[in-house]
Amino acid sequence: MAEWSFPVEAGHIMMFARAVGDPNPVYHDAEAAKATEVGGIIAPPTFIQASAQFNPDYFLRPKIGQLWFGSGKGPTGSGAKPPEPVAEGGGGSGQRGGGGGVGLHAEQHFEYHRPIRPGDVLTPTNKEGKSWEREGRSGHLQFSETITEWHDQDGHLVITARGVGVRTSGPSQS
Amino acid sequence: MALSASSLKVGDSRTEVVAENLSRTQIVQYAGASGDYNPLHSDEIYVTKVAGFPTVFAHGMLTMGLTGRLLTDWAGDGRLLSYGARFEKQVWPGDTLTATATVESIEEAEDGAVASFTVVTVNEAGDRVLSGTAKARLDP
Numbered sequence: 221m222a223e224w225s226f227p228v229e230a231g232h233i234m235m236f237a238r239a240v241g242d243p244n245p246v247y248h249d250a251e252a253a254k255a256t257e258v259g260g261i262i263a264p265p266t267f268i269q270a271s272a273q274f275n276p277d278y279f280l281r282p283k284i285g286q287l288w289f290g291s292g293k294g295p296t297g298s299g300a301k302p303p304e305p306v307a308e309g310g311g312g313s314g315q316r317g318g319g320g321g322v323g324l325h326a327e328q329h330f331e332y333h334r335p336i337r338p339g340d341v342l343t344p345t346n347k348e349g350k351s352w353e354r355e356g357r358s359g360h361l362q363f364s365e366t367i368t369e370w371h372d373q374d375g376h377l378v379i380t381a382r383g384v385g386v387r388t389s390g391p392s393q394s
Numbered sequence: 395m396a397l398s399a400s401s402l403k404v405g406d407s408r409t410e411v412v413a414e415n416l417s418r419t420q421i422v423q424y425a426g427a428s429g430d431y432n433p434l435h436s437d438e439i440y441v442t443k444v445a446g447f448p449t450v451f452a453h454g455m456l457t458m459g460l461t462g463r464l465l466t467d468w469a470g471d472g473r474l475l476s477y478g479a480r481f482e483k484q485v486w487p488g489d490t491l492t493a494t495a496t497v498e499s500i501e502e503a504e505d506g507a508v509a510s511f512t513v514v515t516v517n518e519a520g521d522r523v524l525s526g527t528a529k530a531r532l533d534p
Binding site for chain 1: 396412413420423424426427428429430431432433437439440443444453454455456458459460462463465466467470471472474475476477478479480481
């Protein structure tokens with residue numbers, strides 16, 4: 221995976237906070253945020269997921285000049301070969317598991333070392349996570365974990381993200 | 395306003411409706427903001443004909459983000475030390491989600507008190523769609 225980083229912008233934080241339905245001024249109003257304990261705009265707790273926007277290899281974003289697997293005229297209107305249906309496996313890392321069936325995001329965990337602020341430039345380091353299997357209601361389940369540490373422009377750890385993806389042996393309705 | 399250890403006790407809980415009749419447009423809005431453009435969340439043709447689901451569904455991370463509002467509203471800005479969630483059931487357009495956080499413990503740590511919470515989000519049928527935990531730094 222190419223080296224990349226996540227430049228945090230105030231407008232992006234505002235749009236993300238709107239998308240998760242949070243009107244807290246600390247996410248969009250610089251003046252109001254100044255008067256709070258944190259002293260300025262910060263990002264909501266799950267904002268690091270939006271790092272996917274800056275991951276050059278992120279496979280769940282249509283890329284200019286490349287075929288996309290979503291529908292156009294028909295179910296795979298672009299002509300791209302559809303991959304197995306998969307939901308993001310966590311941490312914005314853009315990694316995906318192998319095997320058949322459907323992949324879904326099972327768990328996500330964050331440890332916060334300090335709030336994310338506009339102007340931060342965060343760089344991910346992926347660490348090998350565990351993988352395990354078990355039998356579930358919908359068949360055989362394969363879990364895999366991705367751990368991503370995000371450091372700021374000064375080399376300080378800001379947030380640790382741990383995502384767990386699950387693949388089922390068939391389409392899951394649950 | 396941050397929570398203070400002296401005014402909080404184990405068993406205290408707080409509930410908020412974090413989504414009402416969740417719209418397809420809000421799911422698209424989350425796709426645009428987060429950058430997760432998986433067609434499972436916005437593309438009715440793909441999701442029904444290729445993936446075999448009844449309709450589009452919300453990103454698990456949208457549910458986690460919606461639920462996060464309850465935690466930050468209660469614990470205060472920048473007070474969370476951790477937040478984790480398990481996605482238990484899919485969230486569909488039209489769902490109304492209610493999140494509840496409950497204080498499980500309050501412990502003295504090096505730089506002050508820390509509260510541990512459990513978090514549960516249910517849909518309008520009462521089915522659990524998310525379960526999680528969080529820790530927050532408290533005022534004395």
